Structure formats: C-alpha cells, structure tokens
Amino acid sequence: MAPDQLSTTFAALADPTRRAILARLASGEVSVTDLAKPFDMTLPAVSKHLKVLENARLISRRRDGQWRPARLEAHRLREATKWMERYRIFWEQSLDRLDQHLRELQREDKKHGRGK
Amino acid sequence: MAPDQLSTTFAALADPTRRAILARLASGEVSVTDLAKPFDMTLPAVSKHLKVLENARLISRRRDGQWRPARLEAHRLREATKWMERYRIFWEQSLDRLDQHLRELQREDKKHGRGK
DNA sequence: GATGTATTAAACCAGTCAGTTATTTAACCA
DNA sequence: TGGTTAAATAACTGACTGGTTTAATACATC
Numbered sequence: 001m002a003p004d005q006l007s008t009t010f011a012a013l014a015d016p017t018r019r020a021i022l023a024r025l026a027s028g029e030v031s032v033t034d035l036a037k038p039f040d041m042t043l044p045a046v047s048k049h050l051k052v053l054e055n056a057r058l059i060s061r062r063r064d065g066q067w068r069p070a071r072l073e074a075h076r077l078r079e080a081t082k083w084m085e086r087y088r089i090f091w092e093q094s095l096d097r098l099d100q101h102l103r104e105l106q107r108e109d110k111k112h113g114r115g116k
Numbered sequence: 117m118a119p120d121q122l123s124t125t126f127a128a129l130a131d132p133t134r135r136a137i138l139a140r141l142a143s144g145e146v147s148v149t150d151l152a153k154p155f156d157m158t159l160p161a162v163s164k165h166l167k168v169l170e171n172a173r174l175i176s177r178r179r180d181g182q183w184r185p186a187r188l189e190a191h192r193l194r195e196a197t198k199w200m201e202r203y204r205i206f207w208e209q210s211l212d213r214l215d216q217h218l219r220e221l222q223r224e225d226k227k228h229g230r231g232k
Numbered sequence: 233g234a235t236g237t238a239t240t241a242a243a244c245c246a247g248t249c250a251g252t253t254a255t256t257t258a259a260c261c262a
Numbered sequence: 263t264g265g266t267t268a269a270a271t272a273a274c275t276g277a278c279t280g281g282t283t284t285a286a287t288a289c290a291t292c
Contacts, residue, residue, distance in 0.1 A: 003132075010130035014123050015280085019199075026203065032239060045281055047240060052279095066238045066289045074206035081200045083135075087142065088197070090190035131250085148269060161251055163270060168249095182259045182268045 006083055009076045012056035017041070018049050025059060025072040032068060122199055125192045128172035133157070134165050141175060141188040148184060 003011070012018055021035055036046040050070055053059045058077065059070045119127070128134055137151055152162040166186055169175045174193065175186045 006135065007130050007132055010126045014126035014130055016120055016123055017280090019122065022203075026206070033237090041280090042282070043239075044241085044283085048280075051240090063288095068239065072203075072206055074203050074209075077200050077203045078207035081197060081204070084193050084197045084200075087138070087188075087190050087193045090142070090188060091194035093190075133250090149267090157250090158252065159269070160253085160271080164250075167270090179258095184269065 005076070006080065008056045009058070009080045012052050012058055013080070015049070015052075017046075018053055021046075021049060021053065021070075022058060022072060025070060029069040029071045032070070035070065121192070122196065124172045125174070125196045128168050128174055129196070131165070131168075133162075134169055137162075137165060137169065137186075138174060138188060141186060145185040145187045148186070151186065 017039060020038070024030055024035060024038075032043065032047060032050065035050070036043050039046060050059065050061070053070075054061060056076060057073055060073050061068050061070055133155060136154070140146055140151060140154075148159065148163060148166065151166070152159050155162060166175065166177070169186075170177060172192060173189055176189050177184050177186055
C-alpha cells in the first residue's frame with residue numbers, strides 16, 4: 001500500500017545517514033561518490049539512500065555527463081514542519097512550566113539564603 | 117543498536133495511526149480503549165503504537181485505576197522542528213522562485229492578451 | 233572499440249515493523 | 263471469592279529496511 005506523503009517524509013528522515021546527506025546538500029549539488037565519502041558503507045548503499053530521498057521528494061537528481069548529482073528539495077520539509085507547528089503551543093506551554101519552575105526554585109533559594 | 121533520538125522521533129512520526137493518536141491527545145489524556153475506537157485494528161496493535169510513542173518520549177503514561185491514559189509530551193517534537201528549521205531558508209527560497217515564476221507567467225499572459 | 237570511472241540494478245540476508253490471535257496481569261465490583 | 267473490564271505480553275506472520283556482493287549500464291577518453 002502506498003503510504004501517505006507525510007509518512008514517507010518522516011520515514012526518509014528517520015535515518016542519520018539520510019539526514020547527513022540532506023545536510024551536505026544544503027551547500028549545493030553533490031555527486032554520489034562525493035556524498036558517499038564520509039560514510040562507512042558501500043556506494044550501492046548510498047545510492048539506495050538517495051533513492052529513498054528521491055522517492056520522498058526530498059532531493060532531485062540530474063545528469064551531468066557520467067555524474068548524477070543530487071540537489072536538495074525543501075518543500076516536503078516545509079510540509080512536515082507545518083504538520084508539527086500545530087504542537088508548538090504544547091512545547092511552549094511546557095517551556096513556560098519549566099520557566100515557572102525555575103523561578104520558583106530561585107525564590108526558594110532566596111528564602112533559604114542561597115541567593116547570590 | 118540504539119538509534120539516535122532524532123531518528124527515533126521521526127520513525128515514530130512515520131505512521132499515520134501514530135500521528136492520529138498524537139492529534140487526539142492534543143485535546144487531553146485518553147485511555148487506550150478510547151484511543152483505539154477510530155481505528156480498524158485490534159487493541160494490542162494500538163497498545164504497540166503507544167509503546168513506540170512512549171519509547172520516543174512523544175507521550176507519557178500514568179495509571180488511573182484500571183486505565184492507563186496517555187498524555188502528549190511535546191519537547192521531542194520541538195527538537196525535531198528545530199532540526200528542520202535550518203532548511204527553512206531553502207523552502208522560502210523556492211517559494212520566492214515560485215512567486216517569481218507566477219509573476220512571469222502573468223506577464224506572459226498579458227503580453228498574449230490572455231489577461232483578465 | 234577498449235578501457236576506466238560513475239552509478240545503478242539484482243539477488244541475497246538479518247533485523248525490524250505492523251499487524252494478528254491467544255494468554256496473562258491488574259484493578260474494579262459484588 | 264468470582265466475574266468483568268482495561269491493558270499488556272507472547273508468539274507468530276508477512277512485508278519492509280539497510281546493508282552486502284556481484285553484475286550491468288552509461289558516459290569519457292584514448
């Protein structure tokens with residue numbers, strides 16, 4: 001069954017090698033061999049990761065002679081971020097709680113003469 | 117091998133059932149049976165999804181009598197969003213390009229008398 | 233056209249995943 | 263105590279993953 005777009009995006013991101021590839025592509029197009037260099041794995045393995053990223057529309061490929069450089073495509077990342085944004089209120093809430101908790105601790109400290 | 121935190125987060129999000137569970141939990145704590153109701157799958161399956169979400173620290177559980185309600189925990193979502201943020205410039209760039217492209221199309225249309 | 237280089241494809245393997253059914257644990261009720 | 267309800271665990275399955283090695287394809291260069 002063809003998984004939905006968001007699932008495909010998140011699944012593609014759920015691998016450190018693929019995230020490193022995306023990070024590398026942030027500074028421009030790179031060939032497969034160059035992409036593979038930092039990794040302790042064979043070229044076909046990297047090629048497969050690229051295929052996963054391409055299927056997820058997180059990168060695109062073109063041909064340049066014998067090279068097939070990959071390029072970052074960011075709109076699916078934008079969609080994924082948009083999905084997460086709806087939860088922003090929750091983590092901001094908990095940050096508030098953390099902040100409040102720290103303030104309370106400080107107040108406690110003052111009360112017990114441990115303030116600076 | 118224990119995968120890194122970001123990989124665990126993204127892997128947990130790469131399933132529509134789990135994302136739906138998180139969405140449901142956005143409106144507060146829910147028991148397993150209630151969580152399971154909208155889904156066409158057995159209770160153990162939902163229980164497993166909850167375990168995945170719990171391992172990813174995207175939810176927490178507590179005991180309330182015979183119930184074990186789940187609660188949304190958002191800070192890992194915040195971390196994941198922070199990771200994606202670095203790519204924001206790329207999708208904003210491409211939106212600019214899209215915008216520019218649309219303007220060019222409009223100009224073309226006017227030139228050929230297809231304007232409104 | 234032969235040879236070298238960049239990349240992909242094919243076949244295979246071990247491990248993980250998402251689901252199932254059947255069983256077990258835990259708490260409530262009477 | 264026994265019966266019911268809520269949930270987790272165990273054991274199993276088929277499909278998918280991330281890697282390998284070997285073989286094929288595509289282009290470049292001589």
